[in-house]
Amino acid sequence: MAVRTTSLIRQHGGPNRAGWADATAKWRRCARAGCATLALAGLAALAACTPTPAPAPDATAADLPAGVVVTLQQLRSDAADRTAQVRVANDTDGDLEIARVELRDDWFDGPAVRERDSTITAGRTVDLRIDLPPSACDGEPDAAARESLVVLTLAGGTAYRVAADDPLGFTDRLHEKECLAHDVAAVAGLSWEEFVPSAAGAPAAWRLRIAPAGGDGALRVVEVHPTNLLQFAAGAPAPFAVGLAVDGTAPAASVDVPLWPLRCDPHAVLEDKRGTVFTLGVEIDGTAGLIELPATAEQRGQILAWVARWCGYG
Template sequence: MNPPRGPRVAAAVLIAAVLAGLAACAPPAAPGATPGPDLPDGITVELQQLRSDVAARQAEVLVTNGTDQTLVVGTVEMEDPRFDAAATRVAVRDSTIPPGRSVGIRIQLPPAACDDVPASATATVSLDYTLGDTGGRASVPIDDPLDFVAPLHERECRVVLLSAAADVAFTGFEASPPGRPATLELTITPTGAGNAAIRSIQTTNLLTFAAAGGDTADAHALDVELTPGATEPVAVALPLVPLRCDPHAVQEDKRGTIFDLGVEIDGEPGEIELAASEDMRGEILTWVADWCGFGSQP
């Protein structure tokens, strides 16, 4: 049964502001890219999500020009019943794709649609193009070879369900000197509806949890039961330490402040993602750099 619509746990499904950047050239598409029956022969499209796209909830339509003419792509829209609106390109511009090259055109993913979504849902991309002296608008099915859309949709609809039982957010961060754990505050505010629980929070690729005796743990147990009628907020102080101290891990961070929470809703276990706000993310990355001794580096 598909979950009902409802408010979202904002930090978990934080949608970044639309970025204005250029679509960069990428290697030719891997075998299996979808040939478009309404596109000229040799033009293929494929959906992908790079690591740098995840935090902003974006994806890329990888367009490959297998012809001997220059391809220009303008408007790009992706329709998918798992989202409540069309996904449109981030930068309003034209993308020029030389013969034999590929360009990833970044699109912004809208909020998940969680009512009456068929299990067989698929996506269609529409684009305006010019190829040599000809052009038009094509709408073709688009493959998701990395299979990222279905898990994303499942997680976000689980967030919608959880939000009926509680609001969950990171509400504070207190830095620490080197060698001692910082404190990340997680606040769980029940709505009184009950029938859910927050079981655990997992380490990220940059951060982990301090345990007894100076050890670290891959997960921190929470076991907060959301019982019917309960509305008192529960604040949990998480003892945080860096998982790694190489400078490029901070400088190139994409997901270091996005945590997986183990939850249980109506007796069914699952996971959601919970992200620190952009301001808190900056505080945490600065603390990691200082804690690790390279804070003066750019």
């Protein structure tokens, strides 16, 4: 079964964003150059007595200085709070004084901007943290028309505008995952409800609620995947089958999911980061994919306390 793509899930309306961006970029270049085609005659007449104007402070250069490399990274610890890193490697003989970093990507709902002075000394590589905007899931362009740029502005005002290099493809995965969740939410809201703890040796119960949201489409919740901390049957870290089909107007439904600790070493609880973030396999309008459904902060505390008691050290 096909994995979700933007074109499979929905038809995009609205203007051609790639064409609009191209036209806008041309207009801006014209504006920065003083619209030479309109003012050429006047400038020629004044050339003998008018000094050459300095470059506009927001002008952008196509290429970074030799020895400077910019890439996008997302560390594992960044995923939960939707941050990322603009990694700047300065393999030159001089320091870089960076005043502003901006990520412009058609697959996000607006730019990611970091306005903070940062010095990257010669020979060093530094990660500059940015907060990612929400994914754009309505009217965004297809992958072939997508524009993704990083703009580095130095302390003196010189700016470098370069294609965003995402070697691990995290922006693709994030857009795919969040827009699938967006499409699912239009049909039905998925949430974790009451958590019922258990004594050691018996499973706890956690209720998954499916509440139709009135949107068009056919949704099937296929299964829930175990985490690095929790499973659904003792000694069997396999998905829990749900197999529930709903549409936007179906009655609300719920499923009780059994929970067993997958491991009982104390540091698994003390150092937990994603043990209560569950992945659900879903199908929407015949297209399969995975979305995440985390516990709330209160539920997470209840589950971790239960695991500690169940394992005998809580």
